[in-house]
Amino acid sequence: MKLNTDMAVTRIADEVWEIPPSEKPGMLVPARIYATERILETMDRGVFDQVTNVACLPGIRRYALCMPDGHWGYGFPIGGVAAFDTGEGVISPGGVGYDVNCGMRLIRTDLALADVQPRLEPLMTELFRKVPAGVGSTGFVRVTRREFEDVMRKGARWCVEKGYGWHEDLARIEESGCIAGADPSKVSDHAVERGINQLGTLGSGNHYLEVQVVSSDRIFDPQVAATLGITGHDQIVVMVHCGSRGFGHQVASDYLKVFEKAMRRYGITVRDQQLACAPFRSPEGQDYFAAMNCAANSAFANRQVITHQIREAFAAVFGKSAEELGMHLVYDVAHNIAKVERYPEGELVVHRKGSTRAFGPGRPELPEIYRATGQPVICGGSMETGSYLLVGTERAMQETFGSTMHGSGRTMSRAQAKRSVRGEQLQRDMRQRGILVKAVSMSGLAEEAGFAYKNISDVVETVDRAGITKKVAELRPIGNIKG
Amino acid sequence: MPFSFRFLEDVALADVAFEATGDSPSEVFQAAAQAMIETLADPQTVVAARCLTITREDEDLAALLFDWLSEIVYVKDAQGVVFREAVPVVRQEHGRWRLDATLVGAPVDPAAQELRADVKGVTKHLYELKQDGTRWTARVVLDI
Numbered sequence: 001m002k003l004n005t006d007m008a009v010t011r012i013a014d015e016v017w018e019i020p021p022s023e024k025p026g027m028l029v030p031a032r033i034y035a036t037e038r039i040l041e042t043m044d045r046g047v048f049d050q051v052t053n054v055a056c057l058p059g060i061r062r063y064a065l066c067m068p069d070g071h072w073g074y075g076f077p078i079g080g081v082a083a084f085d086t087g088e089g090v091i092s093p094g095g096v097g098y099d100v101n102c103g104m105r106l107i108r109t110d111l112a113l114a115d116v117q118p119r120l121e122p123l124m125t126e127l128f129r130k131v132p133a134g135v136g137s138t139g140f141v142r143v144t145r146r147e148f149e150d151v152m153r154k155g156a157r158w159c160v161e162k163g164y165g166w167h168e169d170l171a172r173i174e175e176s177g178c179i180a181g182a183d184p185s186k187v188s189d190h191a192v193e194r195g196i197n198q199l200g201t202l203g204s205g206n207h208y209l210e211v212q213v214v215s216s217d218r219i220f221d222p223q224v225a226a227t228l229g230i231t232g233h234d235q236i237v238v239m240v241h242c243g244s245r246g247f248g249h250q251v252a253s254d255y256l257k258v259f260e261k262a263m264r265r266y267g268i269t270v271r272d273q274q275l276a277c278a279p280f281r282s283p284e285g286q287d288y289f290a291a292m293n294c295a296a297n298s299a300f301a302n303r304q305v306i307t308h309q310i311r312e313a314f315a316a317v318f319g320k321s322a323e324e325l326g327m328h329l330v331y332d333v334a335h336n337i338a339k340v341e342r343y344p345e346g347e348l349v350v351h352r353k354g355s356t357r358a359f360g361p362g363r364p365e366l367p368e369i370y371r372a373t374g375q376p377v378i379c380g381g382s383m384e385t386g387s388y389l390l391v392g393t394e395r396a397m398q399e400t401f402g403s404t405m406h407g408s409g410r411t412m413s414r415a416q417a418k419r420s421v422r423g424e425q426l427q428r429d430m431r432q433r434g435i436l437v438k439a440v441s442m443s444g445l446a447e448e449a450g451f452a453y454k455n456i457s458d459v460v461e462t463v464d465r466a467g468i469t470k471k472v473a474e475l476r477p478i479g480n481i482k483g
Numbered sequence: 484m485p486f487s488f489r490f491l492e493d494v495a496l497a498d499v500a501f502e503a504t505g506d507s508p509s510e511v512f513q514a515a516a517q518a519m520i521e522t523l524a525d526p527q528t529v530v531a532a533r534c535l536t537i538t539r540e541d542e543d544l545a546a547l548l549f550d551w552l553s554e555i556v557y558v559k560d561a562q563g564v565v566f567r568e569a570v571p572v573v574r575q576e577h578g579r580w581r582l583d584a585t586l587v588g589a590p591v592d593p594a595a596q597e598l599r600a601d602v603k604g605v606t607k608h609l610y611e612l613k614q615d616g617t618r619w620t621a622r623v624v625l626d627i
Contacts, residue, residue, distance in 0.1 A: 098606075134591075135559070193557070204600055246556075411496070414627070
């Protein structure tokens with residue numbers, strides 16, 4: 001087996017690999033990577049370097065983890081999970097990611113492919129009109145500074161109070177769409193000014209809104225699927241991937257600067273500037289946590305406003321209310337976040353960067369409707385290949401701090417993807433294959449071509465076989481909106 | 484040699500990296516800004532509808548360049564504009580570096596402009612500003 005590292009990597013289970021602390025000076029715990037042999041061979045050098053750098057951070061517990069969709073990131077690898085003792089450990093913006101609470105949302109419908117196919121063109125046009133995407137896009141929700149502070153504190157709850165959602169939506173969002181401890185006074189004016197007009201916008205890069213179909217033969221657990229509202233029979237669902245936009249990025253950038261100085265004061269050294277961190281209980285650590293929670297809540301609000309617009313678009317095109325169309329939220333999960341959670345080791349601040357919470361059945365944090373199934377996990381693939389709905393497991397609680405993968409993971413640079421295909425050509429090819437794409441930027445579209453990503457099915461099979469999440473259904477794209 | 488920039492591949496798989504060069508601090512600041520501007524939109528499609536002035540100071544030139552590029556991202560989001568060109572003037576005063584710049588651009592208009600990637604921020608990954616003789620070179624990775 002040829003790996004992109006000189007470090008010793010030992011197989012400790014079929015889909016679990018370990019790098020012992022002896023492989024790098026300063027490692028406090030082993031690093032563990034979830035992957036098949038084939039996926040491990042394709043992982044870039046950054047994954048091995050970065051996951052072992054994370055294992056050196058103060059107060060880390062058990063392992064520094066990387067999921068099978070892992071690839072190089074800033075400081076922490078994408079697909080990284082690390083848990084730190086809240087007393088002795090640190091918090092790091094590099095372990096959360098710049099796009100705080102970037103996440104996935106899935107909305108079900110009672111519509112079937114046969115209902116939607118004849119009206120797909122007007123539907124995608126209406127969605128493209130109602131959900132702004134791309135550089136500099138602004139949303140239809142206009143808020144004052146004071147109202148934006150309410151958004152920071154209340155997240156999706158603010159939206160429901162204002163009529164942008166249904167009360168039942170809240171139970172189907174991680175943390176009910178409102179994380180406690182958000183303090184707008186810890187957020188800079190720059191961050192507010194970047195975010196105040198962006199509620200209800202997709203952004204660009206790998207963010208998207210996708211209309212998908214669920215065939216009965218691609219449902220792997222019909223009983224769990226039914227509980228989640230997924231019935232198959234070419235059922236139409238809608239997936240949204242986006243986060244806190246410029247607001248969250250500015251929060252991360254602001255606190256990276258603060259932490260660079262704080263590290264000197266606390267005598268912390270790191271192997272990479274992008275791993276800048278501060279003790280979780282320090283004033284700087286608590287300030288970042290409060291500001292990060294503001295950004296996380298704004299991301300929940302962003303996806304909630306987008307959901308409102310999606311429901312309006314469907315209602316306009318199909319001439320029925322969203323309620324009549326059965327447009328219930330399946331779930332909304334964050335995949336860039338740090339949260340305080342309790343494990344046998346005690347209270348830990350769990351960083352998930354390009355990793356999804358995957359709590360198993362019975363956890364009190366889960367809404368009543370999903371307490372028996374385990375938490376829904378939404379994993380987005382490339383716009384050409386499809387996505388998956390999974391559920392969390394007890395094994396994830398034991399092995400990965402209740403965490404799993406988030407998507408397929410990139411394998412090709414944006415420039416190389418653009419050289420390989422033109423956006424206009426890709427759009428035509430996809431239309432011929434039954435996927436209607438609306439994009440603000442044709443070069444941006446080319447950058448997101450399916451061949452630039454790992455095969456999501458390989459990644460999903462890995463976490464399913466490892467037992468840290470179980471497959472429920474595969475979702476195939478028929479319409480996509482990109483920035 | 485005038486200022487120039489080139490995009491770097493395989494430095495940041497999911498993002499955009501570039502190297503900017505110039506014969507003076509002003510030129511390397513202009514080259515880096517132009518790389519940022521071209522990442523956001525084709526400047527040929529952006530009219531000169533707005534002109535903004537930016538002034539910054541720092542004792543560290545690399546930190547000043549980082550702030551300058553971050554400011555362009557901030558203005559893009561806060562004012563909803565993309566850019567045609569940037570004209571920075573950088574000089575040293577009393578041991579500190581001072582930037583006086585103008586940013587020329589227009590409100591985002593997808594119908595008229597060729598929009599590209601929405602830069603979310605400037606990162607410190609492999610970030611570098613160095614001087615070799617009279618030639619200045621900056622390496623920058625943008626988060627997309």
